[in-house]
Amino acid sequence: MTILETLASAARFAGSRWQAARARGPEDEKRLWRYVGESRNFIHVTGQLYRFEDYLAGLAPGGPSRTSPVLNASTGAFSRPATEMLLAVLDEVSEPQQKQHVRVLIALLDFIADTGQIEEVEDFFIHHHQYAPIAVARFTRREDAERWLKDTAEPPSPAHILIGDDYYQCGYMREDDTRGLEREYVMEAAIAALTAKGIPPGAPSFSSRTEAEEWLKRHPAHPECFVVIAGEHYLAVHHKRLKLHTLHPVASALSAWEEHKKKLALEESEEAEAPPVEDGG
Template sequence: MRIFETLAGAAKFAGSRWQVALAQGREDEKRLWRYVGESRNFVQVTGQIYRFEDYLNELAPGAPSRTSPALNAGKGEFSRPAVEMLLEVIDEVPEPEQKQHVRVLIALLDFIADTGQLDEFEDFFIHPHHYAPIAVARFTHRDEAEEWLKGTAEPPSPANILIGDDYYQFWYMREDNTRGMYREYVIEAAIAALTAEGIPPGAPSFPSRTEAEEWLKRHPADPETFVVIGGEHYLAVHHKRLKLHTLHHVATALSEWEEHKKKVALL
């Protein structure tokens, strides 16, 4: 659990600096601190917490902060200004704990660059509304997902996966090698919000799912759009990382969301 505490502390530090920039009206600095903080979110939702922990452990404790050659060579709009800001901050903050928080934040950006994910992260930051809740894999049936979860030495964690069109969350704890999965109702909640005032008219209509999927290949959702299949409304969701769409029957999703809320209320 230590890596989660380490990342939480670094994120809290970034958030406090963002608040200072906000209070003082420093818009450019505020956006850079949001970018830095979002790096932790990106690593987490893509299931790379332990992969980052290994990367962090390879760095000498307390060593002078470096920046990745890949980061320095990157063409991202925010990555280099963000690291330059962090390198200034690490010299300014007086407390060793604060300096360590900054080292972790620099290491996050280095990790993203060294693993070839800088362009994806910048797009994730600049265009968050283009991304559906991220899933790292898709399986046809639950037993396939369970076999993969059992058979993978260190599965991505915590991370969403898809079984058919349904979201599940994987979790894995390195400390005791426990792992599991549970149903996640993130899309059902989104459909409830999107349909609260009714479904917008004019959704494209198809007689079959196959025809809808073929159309979506040529007209990818950004990240979601309503379609009609066989007279029933569906929400088509585009998963950029997996290069596929899922289709969610609106009426079923709304019913499942209401049932889920009732179960949660009883806990």
């Protein structure tokens, strides 16, 4: 089982426990199970799957059954209570597979503590709906991104990066050293949703991108706002992790999103029409 499958299975277990808590009604327990789930999401979107896999490999067989000393000393609002809840669940469940899921989740929170990420994960849990999708790096040109992907021993995966103002998915497979970049239409889809009922009036107007960027340094968007540059509407997006803004021209983003949807629809149609693959038995 790959680390992606291991974490996905543990996340499904956490989801089932959240559903059970939701049915019973205890708000604190629901919140802690959500925190566990978002902790897994954070590790995934920041490309730390293989780092966590190495952490798991370094644990004693059958562990962990106690919390990290770092986590015990933390003043975070959720990390320690969530781990205490998981330890109680570990004692409660009897099925070996369930116990393994709980151990993975405890190890996940310990990993976050031991790598100094408690504050960042708790901020992600509380505020991530107010942030742009996380990108772990930004490059001016695709050539720079491809060089980084090639030269980095183990690049973050799966994770978004920015090339200019565009999102790309960074992929790396440890098993066969496969590496790749694929364009993703993250902001184009968001712009289509945000402008479905029109662009709100009153957007600040600037004569140049440089002027807009200087203004955004003093008025950071949370996570986005519309601006006008040389008469054209842009969506300005704040990337808290990278401490920068990207600027997305609305008209061309909407056009790119429509083209991307047509491409996806064509691919789905071709797959549906393809003859079934016969079993050569």
